[in-house]
Amino acid sequence: xxxxxxxxxxxxxxxxxxxxxxxxxxxxxxxxxxxxxxxxxxxxxxxxxxxxxxxxxxxxxxxxxxxxxxxxxxxxxxxxxxxxxxxxxxxxxxxxxxxxxxxxxxxxxxxxxxxxxxxxxxxxxxxxxxxxxxxxxxxxxxxxxxxxxxxxxxxxxxxxxxxxxxxxxxxxxxxxxxxxxxxxxxxxxxxxxxxxxxxxxxxxxxxxxxxxxxxxxxxxxxxxxxxxxxxxxxxxxxxxxxxxxxxxxxxxxxxx
Amino acid sequence: xxxxxxxxxxxxxxxxxxxxxxxxxxxxxxxxxxxxxxxxxxxxxxxxxxxxxxxxxxxxxxxxxxxxxxxxxxxxxxxxxxxxxxxxxxxxxxxxxxxxxxxxxxxxxxxxxxxxxxxxxxxxxxxxxxxxxxxxxxxxxxxxxxxxxxxxxxxxxxxxxxxxxxxxxxxxxxxxxxxxxxxxxxxxxxxxxxxxxxxxxxxxxxxxxxxxxxxxxxxxxxxxxxxxxxxxxxxxxxxxxxxxxxxxxxxxxxxxxxxxxxxxxxxxxxxxxxxxxxxxxxxxxxxxxxxxxxxxxxxxxxxxxxxxxxxxxxxxxxxxxxxxxxxxxxxxxxxxxxxxxxxxxxxxxxxxxxxxxxxxxxxxxxxxxxxxxx
Amino acid sequence: xxxxxxxxxxxxxxxxxxxxxxxxxxxxxxxxxxxxxxxxxxxxxxxxxxxxxxxxxxxxxxxxxxxxxxxxxxxxxxxxxxxxxxxxxxxxxxxxxxxxxxxxxxxxxxxxxxxxxxxxxxxxxxxxxxxxxxxxxxxxxxxxxxxxxxxxxxxxxxxxxxxxxxxxxxxxxxxxxxxxxxxxxxxxxxxxxxxxxxxxxxxxxxxxxxxxxxxxxxxxxxxxxxxxxxxxxxxxxxxxxxxxxxxxxxxxxxxxxxxxxxxxxxxxxxxxxxxxxxxxxxxxxxxxxxxxxxxx
Numbered sequence: 032x033x034x035x036x037x038x039x040x041x042x043x044x045x046x047x048x049x050x051x052x053x054x055x056x057x058x059x060x061x062x063x064x065x066x067x068x069x070x071x072x073x074x075x076x077x078x079x080x081x082x083x084x085x086x087x088x089x090x091x092x093x094x095x096x097x098x099x100x101x102x103x104x105x106x107x108x109x110x111x112x113x114x115x116x117x118x119x120x121x122x123x124x125x126x127x128x129x130x131x132x133x134x135x136x137x138x139x140x141x142x143x144x145x146x147x148x149x150x151x152x153x154x155x156x157x158x159x160x161x162x163x164x165x166x167x168x169x170x171x172x173x174x175x176x177x178x179x180x181x182x183x184x185x186x187x188x189x190x191x192x193x194x195x196x197x198x199x200x201x202x203x204x205x206x207x208x209x210x211x212x213x214x215x216x217x218x219x220x221x222x223x224x225x226x227x228x229x230x231x232x233x234x235x236x237x238x239x240x241x242x243x244x245x246x247x248x249x250x251x252x253x254x255x256x257x258x259x260x261x262x263x264x265x266x267x268x269x270x271x272x273x274x275x276x277x278x279x280x281x282x283x284x285x286x287x
Numbered sequence: 288x289x290x291x292x293x294x295x296x297x298x299x300x301x302x303x304x305x306x307x308x309x310x311x312x313x314x315x316x317x318x319x320x321x322x323x324x325x326x327x328x329x330x331x332x333x334x335x336x337x338x339x340x341x342x343x344x345x346x347x348x349x350x351x352x353x354x355x356x357x358x359x360x361x362x363x364x365x366x367x368x369x370x371x372x373x374x375x376x377x378x379x380x381x382x383x384x385x386x387x388x389x390x391x392x393x394x395x396x397x398x399x400x401x402x403x404x405x406x407x408x409x410x411x412x413x414x415x416x417x418x419x420x421x422x423x424x425x426x427x428x429x430x431x432x433x434x435x436x437x438x439x440x441x442x443x444x445x446x447x448x449x450x451x452x453x454x455x456x457x458x459x460x461x462x463x464x465x466x467x468x469x470x471x472x473x474x475x476x477x478x479x480x481x482x483x484x485x486x487x488x489x490x491x492x493x494x495x496x497x498x499x500x501x502x503x504x505x506x507x508x509x510x511x512x513x514x515x516x517x518x519x520x521x522x523x524x525x526x527x528x529x530x531x532x533x534x535x536x537x538x539x540x541x542x543x544x545x546x547x548x549x550x551x552x553x554x555x556x557x558x559x560x561x562x563x564x565x566x567x568x569x570x571x572x573x574x575x576x577x578x579x580x581x582x583x584x585x586x587x588x589x590x591x592x593x594x595x596x597x598x599x600x601x602x603x604x605x606x607x608x609x610x611x612x613x614x615x616x617x618x619x620x621x622x623x624x625x626x627x628x629x630x631x632x633x634x635x636x637x638x639x640x641x642x643x644x645x646x647x648x649x650x651x652x653x654x655x656x657x658x659x660x661x
Numbered sequence: 662x663x664x665x666x667x668x669x670x671x672x673x674x675x676x677x678x679x680x681x682x683x684x685x686x687x688x689x690x691x692x693x694x695x696x697x698x699x700x701x702x703x704x705x706x707x708x709x710x711x712x713x714x715x716x717x718x719x720x721x722x723x724x725x726x727x728x729x730x731x732x733x734x735x736x737x738x739x740x741x742x743x744x745x746x747x748x749x750x751x752x753x754x755x756x757x758x759x760x761x762x763x764x765x766x767x768x769x770x771x772x773x774x775x776x777x778x779x780x781x782x783x784x785x786x787x788x789x790x791x792x793x794x795x796x797x798x799x800x801x802x803x804x805x806x807x808x809x810x811x812x813x814x815x816x817x818x819x820x821x822x823x824x825x826x827x828x829x830x831x832x833x834x835x836x837x838x839x840x841x842x843x844x845x846x847x848x849x850x851x852x853x854x855x856x857x858x859x860x861x862x863x864x865x866x867x868x869x870x871x872x873x874x875x876x877x878x879x880x881x882x883x884x885x886x887x888x889x890x891x892x893x894x895x896x897x898x899x900x901x902x903x904x905x906x907x908x909x910x911x912x913x914x915x916x917x918x919x920x921x922x923x924x925x926x927x928x929x930x931x932x933x934x935x936x937x938x939x940x941x942x943x944x945x946x947x948x949x950x951x952x953x954x955x956x957x
Contacts, residue, residue: 050835140894
């Protein structure tokens with residue numbers, strides 16, 4: 032009953048190998064002292080230095096951070112409000128709204144991307160960082176709701192009642208009891224939103240204009256042009272940043 | 288505060304009803320609670336006792352024409368919980384996880400804008416009252432406390448406000464038996480010491496009987512009986528109360544002749560028994576009585592003491608319980624009747640009864656409780 | 662208490678519907694304006710004739726949808742569908758064992774889960790590039806194959822259906838593993854012990870207890886792979902080149918070089934319809950009781 036068959040463990044090992052080897056290879060070769068060859072020619076940081084010299088990378092990073100920051104704040108705010116409504120209020124049309132909320136999650140990125148492009152084109156709204164931010168908020172809200180709602184539903188309902196019987200009215204109870212409890216969930220949702228915004232390529236590619244390229248867009252054109260190991264370097268940095276953000280988001284989601 | 292003089296009850300429920308959709312959780316409930324009383328609301332799950340408490344606290348509102356809830360003489364139907372001068376201890380304590388013990392206990396005082404110096408002092412005294420050393424526990428977080436300690440903090444948080452009324456929603460449910468008994472005594476002692484009115488909700492009848500001055504037994508949203516523990520135990524009014532408090536055997540029949548202050552009740556299967564005269568009994572009416580196992584005896588069919596009721600049956604089981612021995616006799620037309628006999632060293636002498644024996648269950652006509660229809 | 666506060670509280674307390682909708686309004690508005698309306702717009706566009714510069718002209722036509730009967734475009738649909746199914750099946754056969762092992766391990770569990778979740782959250786672009794790095798003619802795999810003497814010329818892996826399939830599986834495998842794991846984790850081990858006591862061997866225990874009870878996870882995981890695979894674009898774009906066209910690429914094409922927005926909208930809408938159909942099916946099946954053979 033407790034011994035797992037060898038072949039099962041073998042398959043599992045192979046799958047993990049398959050899942051992680053490409054990334055490991057990518058990271059290792061970002062330090063390879065050779066521009067074109069895949070033979071190991073020594074350790075170097077030069078590709079990372081090169082990144083700093085590239086204006087397109089730096090612009091892309093700045094754009095990604097700006098968009099990410101703005102999209103995170105807006106979607107965290109809107110998402111939390113929605114979660115509060117779904118988690119604490121009884122109202123008609125609730126199930127319909129929940130269904131509506133999950134649509135952005137199942138809709139393929141290509142569909143949301145071009146549909147937004149159509150909208151902006153119709154309104155003659157110039158494509159740029161603003162349109163990218165608008166698009167990112169649209170797909171991040173649902174994720175924030177899921178995280179915050181989970182936290183809210185895990186919260187002891189009696190806490191709010193206890194506060195009220197001790198003399199705190201609804202507004203005071205919200206600030207002194209609900210928000211402190213909810214806060215790790217909100218932060219966790221925000222970190223998730225930032226990660227998704229930072230990594231997004233498909234949707235962004237449709238709603239960005241010339242001169243408003245985010246980092247993934249810059250990386251994409253680098254990949255297309257098959258440039259040097261700098262791609263490995265920027266990829267490694269993105270991986271590292273993502274891993275840290277997700278780790279923090281996870282810790283916060285578990286916090287008491 | 289209007290109309291509060293010595294005689295006014297601190298809590299009054301006047302014909303209160305509360306429905307959730309089609310279900311009436313509380314159905315036309317009325318009772319008074321007196322100042323300083325330890326008042327318990329007792330009943331099985333779903334009987335409406337928690338809803339009643341929540342109506343008192345203000346977390347639920349009575350139905351539109353669902354009566355009045357009065358606190359200290361004032362109707363408070365529309366008042367929010369924070370507008371009522373009531374304190375409460377929740378079933379799972381509901382301590383604020385992000386605040387330490389001191390901040391938890393002082394929460395209510397802060398809401399009332401009590402001056403800081405006074406808060407410190409009162410919190411200290413409250414913790415001492417529930418026997419938690421302030422120096423040790425003040426800075427701890429709820430997550431660092433045991434169940435029993437959390438419960439005490441919850442109590443301190445409520446008592447520090449010096450409330451006139453304290454609500455307790457099954458506060459001892461999650462605590463192990465030995466500690467529970469200790470806490471029961473402590474709660475009772477606090478009630479007497481402070482003169483605070485305690486309104487205590489529980490499903491544990493032993494607990495209610497031990498601690499209460501009066502008990503309201505609820506069943507299906509209604510108050511089945513209201514009285515002192517002794518009244519309720521000795522004289523349960525309905526079958527559901529009798530069933531819920533202690534153990535009872537039930538006998539039914541139709542009232543027939545009346546001889547010398549007693550009615551003869553005839554069972555459909557042929558047996559019969561006598562009951563004392565009771566205003567509720569008229570000729571040919573249906574009678575139901577409850578007889579506690581300890582009021583009964585098991586006799587050989589041919590040696591029934593004169594004047595006692597007796598019904599024939601077959602011994603089904605004998606259960607040895609140490610202090611007592613339960614003999615279960617199957618009586619046709621009634622079912623299984625449990626008789627509790629005192630253990631008088633039956634193990635040394637051979638047991639009088641064994642399975643399959645024909646026997647009679649007997650009791651004195653006065654030792655029964657005539658039940659009202661529900 | 663200030664008068665304003667009292668009024669706010671009274672409003673908060675007495676009008677639950679108003680209160681709820683006030684909270685939902687900002688987020689709801691954003692989603693309606695920037696998600697729903699664009700989708701509707703896309704649908705409307707798909708029914709309008711193509712304008713001179715690739716946009717739309719007033720009018721009504723079904724020609725864009727009719728184009729999908731053309732073998733050229735039908736093939737794209739079929740290919741997309743077939744690859745999505747193939748990817749789902751492969752992910753199922755690779756992912757189920759992994760989920761099973763994780764659910765059965767105690768010491769390593771958190772670590773193993775973390776290793777599955779990590780790729781889940783990593784940039785898809787970066788992961789796809791990792792595949793390119795490995796598979797291209799000058800990539801690592803070829804370099805090692807030649808070094809080991811297994812081949813003289815580089816083996817063409819990139820820009821083939823093989824590459825796209827590997828890329829799809831690589832991208833979506835974690836989506837299959839996690840729901841199946843969640844479902845297996847809830848399995849009460851005493852059920853298996855009871856079966857063992859009743860004489861069932863490991864294979865039978867798996868077939869008659871574990872597998873049926875993990876079905877919700879299998880269905881959820883399959884959907885979580887199938888749906889994004891249908892709409893996938895990046896994988897076939899970067900790994901497949903011009904030949905391996907999936908619907909996603911077709912759509913993208915209409916908005917770049919081919920300049921045919923209404924046709925692109927129609928193609929996009931078809932993808933959306935397929936996705937919604939899959940979701941509807943899932944919602945219909947998910948609460949059905951799992952059929953278990955009790956007798957025999």
